[in-house]
Amino acid sequence: MKKLINKPEDVVKEELEGVALAYPDLVKVHFDPDFVYRADAPVKGKVAVISGGGSGHEPMHGGFVGVGMLDAACPGQVFTSPTPDQMLEAAKTVNSGAGVLYIVKNYTGDVMNFEMAADLARTEGIRVLNILIDDDVAVQDSLYTAGRRGVGTTVLAEKIVGAAAEKGYDLKKVADLCRKVNINGRSMGMALTPCTVPMAGKPTFELAEDEMEIGIGIHGEPGRKRMKLKTADEITEMLALSIIEDSTYTRTVREWDEDKGEWVDVTLVDPPFKAGDQVLAFVNSMGGTPDIELAIIYRKLHEICEKKGLKIVRNLVGRYITSLEMQGCSITLLKMDDEMIELWDAPVKTPGLRWGI
């Protein structure tokens, strides 16, 4: 294992210490329990947006804390969901009284930990809603699995929802918007190489020199299928078509019903893309893939979207949701409406995403 680290067990702690030193104007870091939060939190009257998940996906989530995006992020150990006490303390720290939205990627561990955290926060008098992101079309059904995983759309949701909260949307509206972003976003990823979790010390899987893994998640877990390496254009086409041609996706998720005061099952339906849709096209590096290759992928994605009648109105190309040093990429398409475009364009100032300010 070749990494610029000291001891594997100290990676997350030392990273957070580095983040605190590097961005004192933007964020503060609380240790034990660990969370990163806006330097100026709580922001009066503003709904607090909190996310979290295993570490190793940087800049997500800690790098998205700041003005116009997240109020706090809870990092777990590398690729391991964080714990409810982190989420609870984060909520207590950044809640201004306007309530808290937990943005939760759909992994069993994340979902359960955030649900427990929400329950605990409510016993302390904090209004909390949880919204899931489950956008990974590599997972085809939800009946026989834990459902689609939360991947690229998470980044877009954190930006758009963060802007809405900054603008003064109330908790209910922020949650509704987050759900809307989620059902309109779809992603698919692939890997050329595995990555190595510091505590494990060895690669998460093996791939031959001429192989790639399609439908990979963001935890170094194997994907949908392994196949011979193809050209960038062929790979882009495979990923893009899996997304664009994906049919209606229906599943039941658990959300908190504030009126009933209990968790209820909600059925969500992702409508398929259709010609004429306005989309945000997001080409993401899994970490080790350089910009030069992302540009080559974007080039082909643009061509495919055009051919399919999808109009790219915004884009994001870079490293935003990663799997440590893994080489590979993911594509996310998000159907945009005017509200989402306006919120996407709103100023954001975080270590990992910044514009307009």
Place this chain on the structure above:
Amino acid sequence: MKKLINKPEDVVKEELEGVALAYPDLVKVHFDPDFVYRADAPVKGKVAVISGGGSGHEPMHGGFVGVGMLDAACPGQVFTSPTPDQMLEAAKTVNSGAGVLYIVKNYTGDVMNFEMAADLARTEGIRVLNILIDDDVAVQDSLYTAGRRGVGTTVLAEKIVGAAAEKGYDLKKVADLCRKVNINGRSMGMALTPCTVPMAGKPTFELAEDEMEIGIGIHGEPGRKRMKLKTADEITEMLALSIIEDSTYTRTVREWDEDKGEWVDVTLVDPPFKAGDQVLAFVNSMGGTPDIELAIIYRKLHEICEKKGLKIVRNLVGRYITSLEMQGCSITLLKMDDEMIELWDAPVKTPGLRWGI
């Protein structure tokens, strides 16, 4: 070779096509000869700042074209200097009449090509000055070598000088500032892994599982010495002390003398760092090293600077001057004065660096 590319010989062309599609508001791309330039160029009354070099270091330089940074960038083949015709056409395209500054990394090829370009541009009536960046302390003397290479300080110079040009500095002042940034910046890099140039198809060098290379440049060339892998703290200390304890560096470079109308030899002296200096601390990934590791390095760098009495007044942590997918990092320290701080903070809007706008 595992890369998300089509044909190795098409990498740069297709990348540029992708860039043109991804950032139409910020940049345009001219093909044959290839260069990336500001969408709104020429900007009336503004000195044009142009840089360039081999591809494979993205986001540098093409990703730094835009408001408040470069007016144009000339990309060569991967790790091969671009040619004078690219630089000449770029100058003709973005020159507003206020003249052109070529920012040139000190590699024999880059230096000679930019000198030829400047000569050609002058025959077409364009005022041009060339300023070298030679900040890599891994190269110890300039008498028996081509002199220190241009590495991390290049990014900082492009930002600071770009802001000055945007503010209306005239050509002479822009060039003087660029020289000032160069003599106040020092860098040192290291690699955990080599990288693979697409056309070559195999790694630029070999490193055993427990080895690293210290004093690496940005072209996958071997560095100052090869040694057993160390911890992040030890590596950071090695790099930082090479920079902080470097003594006065003197060398002769060739600059254009506008009064004499000829190239003249100029002796430049880099003063060493001393306690009390205000610095910008730049921790850069060579491409494949993830954010989580950069934060760990920044943590230690901060501690060392504090111990040495250097005050970090600004920082930059991320991937800015890379060697494709190479794992490793470089550290740059730039002594800042108030003028440089103000220009650093000025708004910038490019694909690779953005704030305030």
Place this chain on the structure above:
Amino acid sequence: MPITTADVLACLRKMADVIHENKEYLTELDSAIGDADHGINMDRGFQSVLKKLPSVEDKDAGTILKTAGMALVSSVGGAGGPLYGTAFMQAGMAVAGKYELEAEDILAALEAALKGVVMRGKANLGDKTMVDAITPAVAAMREALRNGAGTAEALEQATAAAEKGMKDTIPMLAKKGRASYLGERSIGHQDPGATSSYLLIRTIAEIAREKE
């Protein structure tokens, strides 16, 4: 002889030992169909439980178990943390205020733990999770007590049932948790969570047997 709070404390300490000894094994199982962290997570969790025990040494069994549950919740992470945390907290609620536990109390605690896991994770029998080890164990203990078995005897039958339940997960296709993403590829591997559940139940039985 009833189980005392000293026995409960001893049991938790022994659980920490057992998990620590099986850290690699559980992680290995999780690397086949999950993300190779179950042993690491559970070990971190039980080390955290150990640290909390001194502060509740003179407390009732309910408080001790709830404290252990909270320690697990805030240190394990992943799926294991909320599941085992809930299990121990619910078990603690079932014996709240008690300083001595009879066989029925232990059964009640185990039933509550199972209910907690199902409430939290919504897994069905056969989904290839810890539920497939805990469910038969609870049923076996209930049945044994109904047939007049003593505490240790009943817990040993529970252990045997948990072990069988654990092994029965091998041919199953995972429908919950991370392993479910593998589809058919999850078949043929023993579930790590079912394995840790078996190890914990076995530890309870061993403590009860030492008592007799």
Place this chain on the structure above:
Amino acid sequence: MPITTADVLACLRKMADVIHENKEYLTELDSAIGDADHGINMDRGFQSVLKKLPSVEDKDAGTILKTAGMALVSSVGGAGGPLYGTAFMQAGMAVAGKYELEAEDILAALEAALKGVVMRGKANLGDKTMVDAITPAVAAMREALRNGAGTAEALEQATAAAEKGMKDTIPMLAKKGRASYLGERSIGHQDPGATSSYLLIRTIAEIAREKE
């Protein structure tokens, strides 16, 4: 018989062939002490020269050589581009307007080429660069002509000197270009630029010999 513009064109075409055949070899040499692109760069350059030749077929030798130099400058990149580009452009200036080249013209062209390389790259003899192959070649040709040798004969002596100069770069410590960063480690390797220079000079000699 003087060298005609047809011979100059043939020479450039043959140079392109020779460089193409030695592409891997030159790149291999550059991978030892440089960045493994010299063969790739030079081949790209001479392919570009080939494309430009049809447009100057009826032009004088000076124009043909300058055109070749400009093609090299705008397609080779790296250090090789400006150096060889300058060499060919300066050679072209030395024979501007001529349609037939005598031995002295060729010498003048080579001298101009060398001067161009030195002007551009500031390398001294012994710095382990192409200058170490071209300098002795030019001297040998000058000497041979003074001694009454014919064009082909003089160019063959230049070729021999270039070859020796190329081989003499092996024990040198590089002080210019990318190889200079290697310090001591550059010793023991033959300089790629000196090698391509030898190959190009040899090609001129071969064309001259065919003429006779």
